[in-house]
Amino acid sequence: xxxxxxxxxxxSVRGAKKHYGEVRALDGVDLDIGEGEFLTLLGPSGxxxxxxxxxIAGFTSLDAGAFRLRGxxxxxxxxxxxSFGMVFQGYALFPNMTVAGNISFPLKLRKWSKAExxxxxxxxxxxxxxxxxxxxxxxxxxxxxxxxxxxxxxLSFKPSILLLDEPLSALDKKLRxxxxxxxKDLHRxxxxxxxxxxxxxxxxxxxSDRIVILDHGQIQQIGLPDQLYNQPDTRFVADFLxxxxxxxxxxxxxxxGALDCESGGERFNVTGExxxxxxxxxxxxxxxxxxxxxxxxxxxxxxxxxxxxxYLGERCHLILDHPGFxxxxxxxxxxxxxxxxxxxxxxxxxxxxxxCVVLAEDQ
Amino acid sequence: MIARxxxxxxxxxxxxxxxxxxxxxxxxxxxxxxxxxxFSEPRPGFDNYASMFDSRPIxxxxxxxxxxxxxxxxxxxxxxxxxxxAIYNTKPKYVGLMIALxxxxxxxxxxxxxxxxxxxxxxxxxxNDSLGAIGLIDKPLPLMHNxxxxxxxxxxxxxxxxxxxxxxxxxxxxxSYVDAARGLGASELRAFVSVYFPQTLPGVxxxxxxxxxxxLGFYITPxxxxxxxxxxxxxxxxxxxxxxxxxxxxxSLSVALLLATAAVILAAGRFVxxxxxxxxxx
Ligand SMILES: Nc1ncnc2c1ncn2[C@@H]1O[C@H](COP(=O)(O)OP(=O)(O)O)[C@@H](O)[C@H]1O
Ligand SMILES: [Mg+2]
Numbered sequence: 215x216x217x218x219x220x221x222x223x224x225x226s227v228r229g230a231k232k233h234y235g236e237v238r239a240l241d242g243v244d245l246d247i248g249e250g251e252f253l254t255l256l257g258p259s260g261x262x263x264x265x266x267x268x269x270i271a272g273f274t275s276l277d278a279g280a281f282r283l284r285g286x287x288x289x290x291x292x293x294x295x296x297s298f299g300m301v302f303q304g305y306a307l308f309p310n311m312t313v314a315g316n317i318s319f320p321l322k323l324r325k326w327s328k329a330e331x332x333x334x335x336x337x338x339x340x341x342x343x344x345x346x347x348x349x350x351x352x353x354x355x356x357x358x359x360x361x362x363x364x365x366x367x368x369l370s371f372k373p374s375i376l377l378l379d380e381p382l383s384a385l386d387k388k389l390r391x392x393x394x395x396x397x398k399d400l401h402r403x404x405x406x407x408x409x410x411x412x413x414x415x416x417x418x419x420x421x422s423d424r425i426v427i428l429d430h431g432q433i434q435q436i437g438l439p440d441q442l443y444n445q446p447d448t449r450f451v452a453d454f455l456x457x458x459x460x461x462x463x464x465x466x467x468x469x470x471g472a473l474d475c476e477s478g479g480e481r482f483n484v485t486g487e488x489x490x491x492x493x494x495x496x497x498x499x500x501x502x503x504x505x506x507x508x509x510x511x512x513x514x515x516x517x518x519x520x521x522x523x524x525y526l527g528e529r530c531h532l533i534l535d536h537p538g539f540x541x542x543x544x545x546x547x548x549x550x551x552x553x554x555x556x557x558x559x560x561x562x563x564x565x566x567x568x569x570c571v572v573l574a575e576d577q
Numbered sequence: 578m579i580a581r582x583x584x585x586x587x588x589x590x591x592x593x594x595x596x597x598x599x600x601x602x603x604x605x606x607x608x609x610x611x612x613x614x615x616f617s618e619p620r621p622g623f624d625n626y627a628s629m630f631d632s633r634p635i636x637x638x639x640x641x642x643x644x645x646x647x648x649x650x651x652x653x654x655x656x657x658x659x660x661x662x663a664i665y666n667t668k669p670k671y672v673g674l675m676i677a678l679x680x681x682x683x684x685x686x687x688x689x690x691x692x693x694x695x696x697x698x699x700x701x702x703x704x705n706d707s708l709g710a711i712g713l714i715d716k717p718l719p720l721m722h723n724x725x726x727x728x729x730x731x732x733x734x735x736x737x738x739x740x741x742x743x744x745x746x747x748x749x750x751x752x753s754y755v756d757a758a759r760g761l762g763a764s765e766l767r768a769f770v771s772v773y774f775p776q777t778l779p780g781v782x783x784x785x786x787x788x789x790x791x792x793l794g795f796y797i798t799p800x801x802x803x804x805x806x807x808x809x810x811x812x813x814x815x816x817x818x819x820x821x822x823x824x825x826x827x828x829s830l831s832v833a834l835l836l837a838t839a840a841v842i843l844a845a846g847r848f849v850x851x852x853x854x855x856x857x858x859x
């Protein structure tokens with residue numbers, strides 16, 4: 215919730231509910247979206263992201279709840295009166311119109327003059343670097359090009375909010391990475407509010423100002439990308455955003471700002487936001503694989519046996535067996551590896567006191 | 578052992594041979610005969626074709642045929658479009674049922690459906706009797722033995738042929754196009770006109786061609802509902818051959834109808850994907 219206060223909310227979602235029979239697609243969503251913000255709705259498939267976006271756009275009606283646009287209630291406004299730009303999952307370019315025809319469609323509806331329309335179409339095509347494609351039909355374009363045209367069309371009438379539903383999911387990995395940069399750049403240039411739906415955590419982390427994590431139609435956590443990554447509230451968030459090891463621990467005693475914890479027969483300190491816990495509390499700790507250091511025998515606190523290794527170029531993933539912790543996932547930068555771990559070999563491993571995050575009790 | 582010694586191609590020909598033989602004996606051969614007779618009865622030459630242009634009844638019959646086929650086509654398109662649209666915009670669970678209802682008439686012979694219309698539309702048919710009974714009319718309305726009756730029942734028979742291609746077309750249209758148009762500021766009507774309808778045009782044209790061509794050569798329904806007063810060309814041909822034994826006129830008219838139909842199909846081929854219309858109906 216941190217940055218919402220900083221920015222004037224342009225769009226407010228209050229108590230949004232939408233049920234399809236037994237399925238709770240949206241189950242009481244409250245959200246404020248700041249002016250000019252790049253907000254990402256992130257969640258696994260079926261978590262209600264599209265439903266929320268479609269409801270914001272006006273294509274899906276809520277069972278309960280309200281939307282306010284700069285204070286004005288728009289809950290019952292039809293989609294054509296909301297004037298949000300929208301990029302659909304399959305782009306939905308009109309197959310019976312040229313690229314220019316697609317982009318000018320919203321402008322003709324708004325009764326712009328021919329000269330204004332021509333100028334704006336050219337401007338939008340330049341914006342997405344598609345100047346020479348004005349007269350093509352959509353089916354003569356590649357996926358990435360269609361994506362750009364869809365973006366140009368959604369931006370042509372200068373909407374104040376742009377809604378994007380997994381716009382890059384149909385593209386291959388390399389193109390996706392390029393377009394991520396371009397989208398981010400576009401957002402910076404235009405000062406338009408972006409509401410972006412994706413199930414891809416890397417995309418969310420790299421592009422967003424703020425991320426909303428959804429699951430089962432409920433918001434799990436809202437925050438800045440690094441905040442969500444480093445301080446996940448729940449096991450779900452820690453598990454969904456990146457990878458985590460989970461340790462069940464008992465708090466032995468409180469030492470000032472730190473907790474002295476015991477887990478798997480080992481004792482270690484946990485610093486950070488753990489103020490509400492005291493001795494004898496049971497806590498769940500999340501530990502990122504890349505926070506774990508490994509070294510030759512004797513250089514670190516704990517000892518484990520390498521169960522499996524996986525070489526990924528820049529990084530190396532290992533699963534270590536520790537008698538108390540069980541399997542521990544480690545992700546180490548290859549260039550800094552001081553040992554060459556062999557399956558079955560013994561290594562020592564450890565982490566800093568601030569590496570573990572205390573998770574809230576999960577539902 | 579024999580099968581193994583055959584090539585793939587050989588096996589293929591053996592499989593289609595019976596069908597090919599049937600086509601040649603009962604379809605192509607008679608057609609060639611008809612062609613021959615039209616130039617040789619009652620005496621060799623082009624007399625039959627020359628007189629076709631002089632005969633008023635024949636010209637009238639061609640005009641009626643094309644007019645009835647055209648009006649039937651227009652009604653079938655309008656009604657077929659509405660039905661197809663309804664099918665794909667209703668609750669998904671009713672779609673199967675509605676398609677079944679569209680296909681149901683195929684299970685009843687055209688003859689029976691035509692007699693059913695006679696029962697409804699006759700001078701003392703169900704419609705006239707009911708209207709008379711509640712005092713709305715004094716004397717029976719002329720509901721059949723005229724073009725009205727013929728067209729009404731033909732629309733009924735032809736409707737599925739209009740619905741199927743339109744439906745197949747609509748099925749392939751992603752609903753997000755209309756959503757996209759709405760999101761860009763189009764009213765429901767505008768989204769339909771600018772985005773949805775243009776995408777259904779191929780289906781509509783296919784339906785138009787199919788219904789029109791089938792209507793041109795239609796016989797049973799116009800003969801029964803027209804009562805001899807709406808003489809479409811197929812009935813005229815039958816009359817010439819069966820009643821007057823006028824083989825020369827009958828066969829030359831058949832050839833003319835065949836050529837007219839071929840001309841319509843070829844002309845339509847510029848706008849319609851013929852392969853899809855006649856061979857790959859969904
Ligand atoms: N029109 C619908 N009818 C029935 N169930 C739906 C409909 N739309 C979505 N759902 C259900 O609602 C849940 C959320 O869907 P959705 O918002 O599309 O998820 P996401 O976009 O996060 O993958 C899913 O379980 C989905 O099956
Ligand atoms: Mg989705």
